[in-house]
Amino acid sequence: MxxxxxxxxxxxxxxxxxxxxxxxxxxxxxxxxxxxxxxxxxxxxxxxxxNIVARSLKLKSTRSIGVIVANILHNFTTEVVRAIEDACISSDYHTIICNADDDPLKEKHYIEMLRAKQVDGLIIFPTGNNRDLYQQMLNARYPVVFLDRTVEDISIPSILLDNLQASKLAVEHFVEQGYRRIGIITTSIINHITPRIERIKGYEKAMSEQGLPIIDNYVRTSKSTDIQQAMADLLKLDEPPQAILAGNDLVLIEILKYVKQHGLRIPEDLAVIGIDDVSFASFYTPAITTIAQPTFEIGKRGAEALLKKINQKDVEDYGNFRFEPELKIRDSV
Amino acid sequence: MxxxxxxxxxxxxxxxxxxxxxxxxxxxxxxxxxxxxxxxxxxxxxxxxxNIVARSLKLKSTRSIGVIVANILHNFTTEVVRAIEDACISSDYHTIICNADDDPLKEKHYIEMLRAKQVDGLIIFPTGNNRDLYQQMLNARYPVVFLDRTVEDISIPSILLDNLQASKLAVEHFVEQGYRRIGIITTSIINHITPRIERIKGYEKAMSEQGLPIIDNYVRTSKSTDIQQAMADLLKLDEPPQAILAGNDLVLIEILKYVKQHGLRIPEDLAVIGIDDVSFASFYTPAITTIAQPTFEIGKRGAEALLKKINQKDVEDYGNFRFEPELKIRDSV
DNA sequence: CTGAAAGCGCTTACAG
DNA sequence: CTGAAAGCGCTTACAG
Known part of the structure; x- marks a missing residue:
């Protein structure tokens, strides 16, 4: 044929x-x-x-965009990506998703690959460690927007959560319920990942505002596989925390596994709040109190911002845009 | 520039x-x-x-494939897609994911769109209602493989679960634990979705083999939003089932919501097995006994089958390929 | 060892 | 109202 x-x-x-x-x-x-x-x-x-390929060659537009996520394993990421896809499809753009797997080298590879494929723009959850590349795209006026994270001194606009507020909501709720010894666990911050850094900062700020001491031992950052150990360390303290804020969905899951394994009761033995409204939060026993991100809006806004850049070059940037988190009170605190 | x-x-x-x-x-x-x-x-x-677009035009190959899933909301789908992407990337192919949202019209649109974009082949979780299109691609010797579902009389090979066996494992385990009154709930079968049909068939077969009566009332098929109602109906019966097999992850979640809302205890009041090994199964309370699909292998096999077709035209088809399910015994039965 | 030329399948400014 | 021609950025069979 x-x-x-x-x-x-x-x-x-x-x-x-x-x-x-x-x-x-x-x-x-x-x-x-x-x-x-x-x-x-x-x-x-x-x-x-x-043949759209021929058309694209002539028109110098593929009507597709690339999305490079830092780590597809987060529920947050999956939902945001879905929102991006929806928004793009309804503007007749296609989406190519790549998972950098938290690896700057992979990220670099995908950026180059996608640009070679002539995607019209890029949405990136930046690993943070490709500053030259980011800057180069900026200089070339290539349409890019960041999501979930910012990169210092690179003036590519980013759409993300008000992370300080997220931690604040959690700390305040713990305090309201009578908790004073409050800890926080996040995944590794060696790469200065924005949300993790900011959530810790927000936690510390909120603790101070509540007149509570910031105890170094109560703040743990470790990779996913070490979180069980972090929990053990935390609860071994002379005065262990009575409440823990989980920095994201993966941390929460590790905490719940630990709790189950050691026969602890939530919230009697340990109160818990998770940032990211996990799928099972409402029907878990006990139902988990969470800080929800408006994942759908974040993705939608990201796509819209990029499409706008693509279609009217030299649109002025409004800088970063922050969405407000929402406290969903359930039974874990 | x-x-x-x-x-x-x-x-x-x-x-x-x-x-x-x-x-x-x-x-x-x-x-x-x-x-x-x-x-x-x-x-x-x-x-x-x-410029890869120019290259593709000349070479008549984009080194990318399209994946059209029936419904991205299933955890199964997400995991399979990830496996496909991994397999493709390692063969230097890109992947464009589209979500047909269980809508044959959308599916048709995506098939046409992706072919216009000159993807080298297609992996489809078929809605089943585009027989002409499927047949046309087959006639044109365009590389396609189906995943998770088959379409009657269309000889496109499909990679899927041994669904009869999945139900059988569940029924046998229920019986071993002393249960006799066993029900099953799946989502709607009006469109003859393979896994749902087969899981019901497998359930009935296994019940017979166990010498148990097949009670029509114990077999429910309804859309996600009506499952709570189906549960209510089921438990209102004079002799309500003491055990329920959830046809997929979404059904399981609805069941768990119902159970929590009505203060039932698992497995004392109701034993539960879910097909699809949901993320929270192991740390839920009680931990949920599931029938796991080898999602990674299914996706990998699907990608490999397609790439093989792409690279050596006219490779003979081996017909459908079935993977074996695995019973993961936990505490819900 | 390297180059001129044709062609992949489209689009569009321009001419008539 | 419609067409001839040039061109998008590559690849490759062929010639020298």
């Missing part, structure tokens, strides 16, 4: 390629009804399908 | 485009060292990046 091209249609309809192309692009302004019908019929009988 | 093309590199290096192209494609066989270096240097100083 030979592929049928615009030339075949032209021949069959006895018109030129130009006319067929006009037809395809709905420039009917001054096209004779009869011509139109002949083309229609030719397309129908030949089963013609336009 | 003008985009720099292969011509620019050629000019700068004082060679022809052909030579640069040879260089880019690593055909160094008989290229003078000096030429090589000049090209290298030109690429470096100009910051040249190849």
């Amino acid at each position: 030979k592929t049928v091209t615009i030339s075949d249609v032209a021949t069959h309809a006895k018109v030129s390629k130009s006319t067929v192309s006009h037809y395809l692009n709905r420039r009917y302004d001054s096209m004779r009804e009869n011509t139109k019908q002949r083309i229609e019929e030719a397309i129908e009988t030949l089963g013609y399908q336009p | 003008k985009t720099v093309t292969i011509s620019d590199v050629a000019t700068h290096a004082k060679v022809s485009k052909s030579t640069v192209s040879h260089y880019l494609n690593r055909r160094y066989d008989s290229m003078r060292e000096n030429t090589k270096q000049r090209i290298e240097e030109a690429i470096e100083t100009l910051g040249y990046q190849p």
